[in-house]
Amino acid sequence: MMAALIFVVSMATLLMFFVSYCRSLMASSSAHTLSQEVRDVTGIAAVASGRDFEKVMQLLRLCPERPDDRTGLQAVGFYYSILDLLEKTMGRHLPSLQFWTEQERAGCTQFAVVLLDRRIAFSREILAQQGEF
Numbered sequence: 001m002m003a004a005l006i007f008v009v010s011m012a013t014l015l016m017f018f019v020s021y022c023r024s025l026m027a028s029s030s031a032h033t034l035s036q037e038v039r040d041v042t043g044i045a046a047v048a049s050g051r052d053f054e055k056v057m058q059l060l061r062l063c064p065e066r067p068d069d070r071t072g073l074q075a076v077g078f079y080y081s082i083l084d085l086l087e088k089t090m091g092r093h094l095p096s097l098q099f100w101t102e103q104e105r106a107g108c109t110q111f112a113v114v115l116l117d118r119r120i121a122f123s124r125e126i127l128a129q130q131g132e133f
Contacts, residue, residue, distance in 0.1 A: 022079040025072050026107040029114035038117045048113055050105025053080055056112040063119035064126065073115060080108040 034044070042056055057077065083101045091098035 018075070019079070022076055023104075023107070025076055026104075026111045029111045030107070032114045032117070034113060035117055035120070038113060038120065042113060042116070044109075044113060048106050048109035050080075050083075050102050050109055053105060053109045053112060056109060056116055060112060060116050060119065063116065064123055066119060066122050069115050069119070073112070076108050076111050080105060083108070 038044075041059060042052065044052060048056075060073070083104050087098055087101040087105075091101055
């Protein structure tokens with residue numbers, strides 16, 4: 001019984017740290033202004049919506065990866081999946097939870113859009129370097 005209690009407390013603590021990590025990643029991207037090219041490609045005018053996450057992820061898969069983006073993107077993608085599951089299971093019964101999960105999912109989308117913007121800039125740099133040789 002004591003082992004089960006320790007396991008549950010450990011998992012809850014791990015989940016809290018994971019959520020804090022993901023929210024800190026999302027907060028770092030909230031002040032980033034998007035380039036006009038990314039706005040045109042994604043169709044996001046000013047504020048990202050949680051419903052755009054899958055579309056942005058598909059666009060991210062088309063761009064060359066930057067080495068430092070992988071872990072953050074995987075963590076935020078997993079966090080988005082948790083939020084999506086939470087909204088589908090309990091969001092209908094609790095409107096405040098549905099509102100909160102939609103805000104968090106929009107933050108996940110904003111993070112992904114910022115990464116897309118950075119990857120496009122990275123691709124331009126690679127092309128410019130290849131053109132110099």
